[in-house]
Amino acid sequence: MASGYFLTILTFTAMYISLALSLNILTGYAGQVSLGHAAFLGIGAYTSAVLTLRYEVPFWLAFLAAIVLTGLIGTILGLPSLRVRHDFLVLATMGINFVVVSVFKYVDFFGGAMGLVNIPAPSLFGITFRGGVPYLLLTTAYALFTLWICWYLSKTWSGLAFQTIRNDEEAAASLGVNPARYKIYAFGISAALAGGVGSLYAHFLGSVFPDNFVFVESIGMLSMVIFGGIGTLRGPIVGAILLRLIPELLRFIQDYRFTFYGALLVLMMLFQPMGLLGNDSWLWQHLTRWFRSSARSAKEDVR
Amino acid sequence: MSQLEIRSVSHWFGGLQALKDVTFDTHDEILGLIGPNGAGKTTLFNVISGFIVPTSGEVRFNGKAIHRLRADQTVRLGLARTFQIVKPFASLTVEENVLVGLGMPYYPTSAALYQRYRTRSNLDQVEQILAKVHLTDYRSAQAAKLPIGLLRRLEIARALATHPKLLLLDEPAAGLVAQEAEELAALVRDLYAQGLHIILIEHNMRFAMNLCHRIVVLAQGEIIAQGNPTEIQNNEKVINAYLGQE
Amino acid sequence: MLTIENLYVRYGQIEVLHGVSLDVGESEIVAVLGANGAGKSTLIKTIIGWARPAKGECRLNGEVINALPAWERVKRGLAIVPESGRLFRELSVEDNLRLGAYLREEQETKKQMEVVFNLFPILAERRKQIAKTLSGGEQQMLAIGRAMMSNPRLLLIDEVSMGLMPILVKRVFQVIQELPQHQVSVLLVEQNAFEALKIVHRAYVLENGHIVLEGKAQELADNPLVKAAYLGG
Amino acid sequence: MKIKLSSLFVALTILSLILAGCASQPTPTPAVEQPAQPQAPEVTEAPAMTEAPLETEAPQATEAPAEEPAAPSGEPIKIGFFSPTTGFAAADGTSALQSAQLAVKIVNERGGVLGRPLELVYYDDAAKPDQASAIARKLIEQDKVVAAISGSYSGATRAAAPIFQEAGIPMLSAYAIHPEITKTGNMIYRIGTLATTQGRVGAELVGKVMNLKKVAILTIDNDFGISLTEGFKQHAAEIGLEIVLEEKYPLGETEFRPIIGKIKASGAEVVYATGYYNEAANLVSQARDEGLEIPIIGQEGYDSPKFIELAGEAAEGVIITTDLNRDSERPMTRLFLEQYEATYGEKADMVGASAFDAVMVLAYAINTAGSTDPQAIVKAISELKNFEDVASGPFWYYTPEREVVRPISSQIVRDGAFHLYHEFTDEALVKP
């Protein structure tokens, strides 16, 4: 059961859980809809690849550098969000994605269209993390780390500030929130976390090409967040798991799996626009009701 | 010394002059700002609270020029406001809404990234504020699910949490039934008694006249009258502005 | 003509109208007076179909119109001069008028446009001008003209005097006063009570979503309660 | 909130522990020990393997075989295949898949491999590396394939290669030309000619066959185009070509007119333009529209009937370098071209020929090895000599770097079809 295939799927799922969670900070918490998240994945992947390949930096250092550098670049690329809103922001982030990918493609330092290959596998205490269980543990650990960050963030003043910006920027400002500062924070944190995934992604595949980080990937990530339930912790996780697994489970109709995927998104938006497990979703309400009533009956049993 | 000084403030929206050379001061009082629709009252509030930089003129608060500050900066100086159309953070609970006001003005630093907001002392303070506005029973309710009367009080609670010296209330009684309006008036008096200065925009005249010490009347962007409620009620210009020429 | 019975309207959490009843007869001008925030605009919006009542009934010539979209109401003879005009700002004066007659034939449109131009000769002069470049008064006239274009049976007018110079207010009210001669009824929502009471037949005073007073125009003009509704006391 | 969250933590941790436990049991490591690099084939050695395929496979495919081979029976031998049959690369992926399926059909009609039927297990990778790496593991572990073929692009192939290498399963890259793919290890072979080699042949074509001197180079900005141009420029310097203009353009470009203007102004006598048939079709039609009449030299990216269909008359006179000689009378070439058209109603292209040949090489190797042992299979491939049973052949031999050496042909479009223009058989030139 725990075949390498299954492990690979799970490894990617873990990575995409982190990605969806990180995008959720930006889009779910802070309300800045982004269609350019793949750019941050790419920046992280390239940072890590370049450092390990060209400068022979050890993986762990490169991994940290990927997080930090992507975070920094994310803060800069977040600047348009201060001027631009709504649909325009969506398009601007889409544009950022395109521009970042073409920088990878057109700058020889990044290997151009030939990509960067032979990226070494990480190793720790002499164990090489090339695929398999160790790598799944690594990506799962990172997903848990992302989850923890998201959870912790939601308990901090910043987390509170993000939510106020999404709810009502004016009211937030009237209560002392500087929307610009927190939007930039959101971009930075969201990008940094995605950058970490990028590093894991690059070292898992062993090679990176500009085309791995195109706009379509960003669509996929946003879909996960919205599909699962935007602005919650459970939503992006469930969204990433389902949207990663559904095409894989649909392999038996492999040539039609994207037809179904597309149709699923449409139906979801028509009938459950808050996502499968969003706060107002049918499923979530029934689940919580069921939990509550079973908890109540459990209590009564005790009595 | 007057707390808030407004000096020759004018503001244009495109070709439309919303404020014409508005000048007045506030003192230790509840000041009413009234006027027909489109008189520029809310624009003036936006200028004072830092949402709009006026085209010309100056606003000083406790001697400090504030008309170029952003809203989140004016809060820090002790200016808090509410909105005509309530703007609750709908997805947050009542408690969290108040916590925003309690903490955010004091987190312009990166400490906001790691300091938790739900501490014992913060919650205690929230408790006190909620008690003041009689919202204690609703502390864990989601703001989206509250009726308007409670939302008005929530907005005031949020504003109070920022430790203001001056409170700007934009139509606090709008949408309230008589009973609620009376409770609100009592609350405002109470706050004043505790040392807060208050400016309120109001359409509900009964409410404003009973509550305010002094009233400034704006019409078409200009101050047409100021004085105590009785003076205002009998002022020709005001009657004309409201009811039209007799 | 128009009968409203026990109307309740809420915006989200806020109930704005609490059981309002009123009626407008044939060729009658009726005003709804009241201070800001009393619910006057909401009443107008509910009648034209931009807001849905939570309870109560709107009847036009006996037909319940609660659930009809706005355009269906226009077909049945309603027209609106909304608050602050809501002109189609990027379009010319002529196009705005043409839109006003959206449901009329080309021939009728031309005729009606002449009628409007007769009422407001300034609009004829500005016929090619883009609406947003008109002065405030001209914009109000265009808003009225546009509503007249559909040759309505009942005209809803929301705060037409707002932001207008007194001389223009007089002119506008003069036009409204003549409407019944063309078999048009008017429901007028107005803050400028004294000016309005000069031209209307009957009026209702709305306070905090309730009708607190109703009667003939002259009776109300002398009633101190009207002033109280506006200025408190 | 806290409770829910911590239970999630626990659930995830438990999940990963379970998986860890399961996976630690039988990890699919090859039973055979890693051998030394396969020895470079020595040409002087008697090529015993040329006889082997002739015994199991009827060589004269177009003629009725003298003896019906015994129908294959028993457990099928599975080979894995992945290509992009959805997404932007679906045209190539479909062509590759169909050709591979055709090859499997032909192999089975001729008695299969080791007397057993050959079975193609295929997945769509949408040309995405993450999918390809998952598919590689699925093929190895769930489908238990004895060997695999990548009918996909470089990114996906590159991601899959190390997985096959590690698992000790041979993988053939049909037409992905990234140089790094075969460097992954001794399990990874390539069917298509290395792009740098083809670029070199392109330069030879321009300088030695056509005797032109001033070249404008147009490079499609991906690994394919860049490798081609690299090879071209290297050889161009050796034989003294003058490069008067060099431009890059992105994949999927449709508007070449601004570049064409520059070419006209550059005084070039010939254009060496890398790219695929859809870009190429636009390039040549626009060039002719704009009155640029100098010869245009392409390479196997053009090698599709779609090129001629899309470019129409403008395609006339375009010369390309390719592995597939459509005028060849070699039986397997004819068989492939004819059967493909008969089966799918479309004319075959180079991508298809590569996938087809990959299956043929694998079938041969398994038969020669006499077993499905991976090491034996790669040994057979590495020792293959003058192999004729491929459409784009003959394959002379594989280099120790696992790149194929074979004649390269150049084709010219005449009367709406590719025809032989020149054949390059100089081993020094065509050897990677």
Added chain:
Amino acid sequence: MLLLQNLSNALILACTYILMAAGLTMVYGVLKVLHIAHASVYTVGAFVGVLAFTRLGNFWVALAIAMFVSGIFGVLIYRSTYFYLLNSPRTVPLIASVGMFVMFTDLLQKPFLMGAYQRAFPAGGAGLPAVKTALFSFTAKQVLILLVTVILLAIVYVILTRTKLGLSWQAASMDRDMASAVGVNLNQSIAANFFLGSALAGAAGVLVGVYNNSVFATMGDLPSYKAFIIIVLGGMGSLPGAILASLILAIVENFLVASIGYVLPRDSIAFLVLILMLMFRPNGLLGRE
């Protein structure tokens, strides 16, 4: 001379942008939805066009059929999804649109529809003559594109400004409620708007198909975002703005490539222009306040 030739080529390129963007900007004006699936309509138009052309052999009939079918297709998209999502947060119709785009692109690729391969669209210049002057020249195909674009734009212009329907769209794009209060049946009006906008996208698909002599299932990938860049540059919902932005973009792209080559792929150039403009002029070139 080269300059003029580049300019005339850029003009044709701009035409292929204009029709796509014009349809999108019309739809955006009224609905304010990021209608990515517009690119699917474009592809469907090209596909229907090539089918009709190979069956019937007449380009003009094929064009008409393609426009009609894509118009209907667009209305179906509207009535089946956006109609129900008009009051949702903006991400909702956006994701639904993405979903439709993914679904249709994948479906179109199936063998019973377009298949994976490119199809030739050998309509040539549809019998129109090439124009050659000393300074610049247009091939027959280019003449065809120019002509069809100009005709269609003229028709759109007339509909927009001279008919009640067009007037109703303009009104609805400025104030949907007010439009309904002068008697505009919004359901019908928006559906008609979608029909015309989608028909234009279909025409764009046909023309690009003919111009490049190729039609394929993923041909909408590029226009799906290119058209957005254009309508944002032009100021969302402004038709003259979209035309102007198409021209500027085509000229910039062509001249950059002709002068310094591909510093970046042309789409990235377009996006850079877009981001910069959004930073400094957030409402577009000809956007409303």
